[in-house]
Structure formats: C-alpha cells, structure tokens
Amino acid sequence: MSNKGKLFVVGFGPGDFKHITARAVEALQESDFIIGYKTYVELIQDLLTSQTIISTGMTEEVSRAQEAVKQAENGKKVAVISSGDSGVYGMAGLVYEVLIEKGWKEETGVEIEIIPGISAINSCASLIGAPVMHDSCTISLSDHLTPWELIAKRVEAAAQADFVIALYNPRSGRRTRQIVETQKILLKYRSPETPVGLVKSAYRERQHIVMTNLADMLNHEIGMLTTVIIGNSSTFMYDNKMITPRGYQRKYTLSAEKQPLRPHQRLKKEAEPWALDQERGVEESAHAESAVALLTKEPEKKSDSYDVAMEALARVSGKHSQPSIGTVQQPTESIFELAVSPGVANKKFTPDQMMTLAQVTGEKGTMEYTPDHQIVLRIPTSEPQYITERLEKAGFLLSPTGRVVTLKACDFCDGEKAESIPYAEELQRTLGGMEMPKELNIGFNGCGMACYMAVMNDIGIVFRRGKFDLFLGAKPVGRTAHPGQPVAEGMDPEQLVEVITAIVEEYRQNAHPNERLFKYFKRAKQLHGYRYQDIAPKIKIEPAPCED
Ligand code: SAH
Secondary structure: OOOOOEEEEEEOEOOOHHHOOHHHHHHHHHOOEEEEEHHHHHHHHHHOOOOEEEEEOOOOHHHHHHHHHHHHHOOOEEEEEEOEOOOOOOOHHHHHHHHHHOOOOOOOOOEEEEEOOOOHHHHHHHHOEEOOOOOEEEEEOOOOOOOHHHHHHHHHHHHHOOOEEEEEOOOOOOOOHHHHHHHHHHHHHOOOOOEEEEEEOOOOOOOEEEEEEOOOHHHOOOOOOEEEEEOOOOOEEEOOEEEOOOOOOEEEEOOOOOOOOOOHHHHHHHHHHHOEOHHHHHHHOHHHHHHHHHHHHOHHHOOOHHHHHHHHHHHHHHOOOOOOOOOEOOOOOEEEEEEEEOOOOOOOOOHHHHHHHHHHHOOOOEEEEOOOOOEEEEEEEOOHHHHHHHHHHOOOEEEOOOOEEEEEEOOHHHHOOHHHHHHHHHHHHHHOOOEOOOOEEEEEEOOOOOOOOHHHOOEEEEEEOOEEEEEEOOEOOOOOOEOOEEEEEEEOHHHHHHHHHHHHHHHHHHOOOOOOHHHHHHHHOEEOOEEOOOOOOOOOOOOOOOOO
16 A cells, blocks of 8 residues: 555635635646546636546435545545535545544554635625524435434524524535425524525526525525525525624614614614514414513513513413423514713703613613713613613603713703803714724813813814814823814804814725824814824824724
C-alpha cells in the first residue's frame, strides 16, 4: 500500500464557483480522480483539468465510497464530492464507514481530509433573509435509509422545541407524502402563518425562491432540489424576507421616525407568536376559550400582562396532564424598553403616575432614573401596547430610548416663564424620538440663566428676551467635555423649529453611524451654514480609556 494516496472528501457548496472554498478548489485540482454523482460532477466540471472522472448514479453512494478508498490505497489522490457540505447528508460519513470496515486507523491508514462547504441550510437561508438566527436543525425527509417513524418523531420534537427547521430532501418523484405529513405535524405546534421559505437550486442557474407560510407551502412546487426553511414561533416576514430575532428575550423599544407614540402596529407583528392558537384552541377546549377571554377582554384588571398571560396558560394547561404545547404557542416575551417623563416642561410626578409606573413595571421590570430627566422602564412583556396605553392614560410623555432625539427642557421656573414652552413642545412633537446616528440631546431652557444647562447639550437652545440663542456641538461628558459653540443669537422664534429641524436632518443624513454631533460638526466644519470654530484646549488632555 502506498502512502502517497490521499482521500479528499469535498463539499463544493451550493453549486456556483463563488461559493466554493479555495481549499476545495485546490483539492479538486490536486486530485487524480474525481468521484461523484453525475449532476454534481457536471456542476464543477469547469474547475477540472486532466482529472479522471468517475461519475455514478444517485443511489450508488456505497460503491462510490468503495471505489474512492480503493484508488487512494493504490496511491492515487481522490476527491469524493458532495454538494453543500460533505458531512451533511453527504459522502463523508460513508467514506469513513468504508474505511472502518477495513480496519483503517489514522496513523497507519490512507490519509483523509474532509473539506467543509456551505451547506444548503446556510446558502438557502442567505437568500431569504435571516431565518436561522436562533436554534435550528436540519431534517432530511428521505426515508430511503431512515424509517419514516423516526423522521416523524424528529419533526415532532423539533416542532415542539420551537427549532427553526431546514427540511432537506423534502420531496421526490416517488416520495410525495412525507412533506404532507410533515406539514400536518408542524401545524399542531405552530401557527399556520409561520413563515416558510422554499429555495430551489440556490446559487445555481435555475434558482427559484418562494416565500410562503406553513398553511400555504404545499400549494407551491417542492422538489428534490428544494430546501424548505420553516421559521420558529418568533420568525416574522418583513419585505418578503424571513427574519428570526436573535433571542427570545428580544428587546423592543418605541421605534419612531417622527411619531414615537405609535408603537402598536410595529410591535404587534413580533409579539404575535405569543398568542393562543385561537381557532383550534377555542374549538378544542372551554378552558382555552376562557383564557382567550382573559387575554383579550380583561387586561385592565391586572397590573401585569405577564401574570395575565401566565394565568391564561395555566388555565389552558390545567385540562391536560402535561403542559398543552399543542394548543398554546410559546409565550415569547421580550423586554420592552421605553422612557417616560411627566412632560416636556413638567418635572413633577403625581402619586397616581407613580402608582401606574409601579404597576406596569411589576416585579419583573426595572425603572431607572437617568440623567436625561426621564425614567427608563425595562419590562418583560408580550403586550407592549397595553403598557403604552396605561402610561399614556396616566399622562406620561413616552419616548423611545437609544440613538434618538431627546428633548431636555427646563421646568420654566415651575411654569412661570411659560412663554417659550410651545416651541419646546413643538420640537418634541416634530423631532422627539427620531432615530439618529447617535443619541442627540436638545437642551431647551426658558431664560438666560439656562440653569438646566442647555449649552451642555448637542444642541442648546436658550430663550432670552423673546428671542432664541443657539449653541451647537457640546461634548457633554468625558474629561474633554465642553459646552456647545454659540452660533446664533437673537433668533426670531418663528424660525426656531425650522432651523433646528434642518440641523438635525443634516446631521442625520451625513454623520457616520455612532458619530456624535460634536464630532460631526468638527469634521464637516459647518452645520446648516454655521461654521465650526476650533476650540481645542491649550493644554493637551490625554483621552481617558472610557471616552467615546
Ligand atoms: N450535502 C448537502 C445536502 C445533500 S442532501 C448540503 O450540505 O447541502 C440533498 C438536499 O440538499 C436537497 O434535496 C436539497 O434539499 C438540499 N440542497 C442541496 N443543494 C441545494 C441547493 N443548491 N439549493 C437548494 N437546496 C439544496
């Protein structure tokens, strides 16, 4: 036996040359023999030069592996090829099995190298969004070598455990029932609306993609070259893409362009998987019906939606000896994060507001008092709109958190210097909550004392003698903190909102992600025509490690 022989087991990826690894190409070109299923050999033919090709039919895997081992033992370099990854329903295992049969050991036996490739679950996922972001599994529906009973059991387990599922070998000319049975099993645990992507011949000439859902998937062509990707209970469809959020403890915040107080529609979709499977749930169980009623009709009786949900779940489950996963979808909660304050100018909480805060936050949420005159709430919930409704009813001003515009007004001497309050309110309405490259605070003070430190904000506005003074580009924190530069004095009040909006818009459109306004101002040298003045300190200050 010659030692020079070598076995490569090569996964060549989905099928185009851009998605094959460099190592796979090297191995193919180094080899004397290429062994594989003929369709696959045809796919990579243009990469080959003088190699001898041994192509066989689809069901001849064992003879392919045996031939490969024999040639390698004769001192040849042999590449056994699989599409995708050779270790995923590919040839790698079979080659090892043949070797083991012969008593092969790594030390003494023929050399083997398995070359990884992009498997269909990855290539197909990449074409339909980001469906495989969370725990996932692949299941082959081919019962050619595996008993159907076992396959069905795995489908059931994966469905129950809420895995994202990639179905390989979903259907062939002869095997047509498997996918029908699989859909039936999945529908026991997942909503009919669960997003499903059908990807045929990914990255090949005849690539074809259909975005559908669990109820509708069988109304489309599914064949041997299709991979079926089924979302988990959190997966949602957005602009014809399937997205699975990264974690179950997802975070939603009030997200907003111009109107931060309309979270309902945006949040509803993602919160959906939490819902009872109403159609079947109601039919099958009186307990389920009362649970639905509890969830949909009486939330205001409870202080915390999570408790309502849990009670509903318990009622439904009560009828069964085991938790009834079949009738109820997973209560996928997320952390809902938002900021509240009593108002733009108002800094006083009422006892009723404090009580509402405590109630909606519940035992599982947190309230954080921030330097921005706001309390940030983080509440695990599946019903963010219920929380926003309660808070709005209590008279709170709600804002999103993070990289958004926050208006920080003073209290206008307890409302005594009220003249400019309408301008502050209009700015809040127009810009409050708008998404930005970086957090953007607008300080708004109602008199020249500016005791709420407007000039220390990204944009500082000070009302004085019926006019506005404007400051731009403060660096509010760090050892190199500095106030904003005075750029306009005595601005006519009627211009204010327009000018600030233009500044914010210019910054939003042109700043780099994460570039705070002072940095942008310095880099751009001007903002809305206001020129940047270099105000570098005379003594050089070393940047501190925590500085942004
Ligand atoms: N080793 C391969 C899988 C072989 S099983 C891999 O890792 O991808 C064959 C099944 O793989 C097909 O029935 C189909 O479900 C899937 N498949 C392989 N290549 C594919 C492609 N380019 N597009 C879509 N599905 C593909």
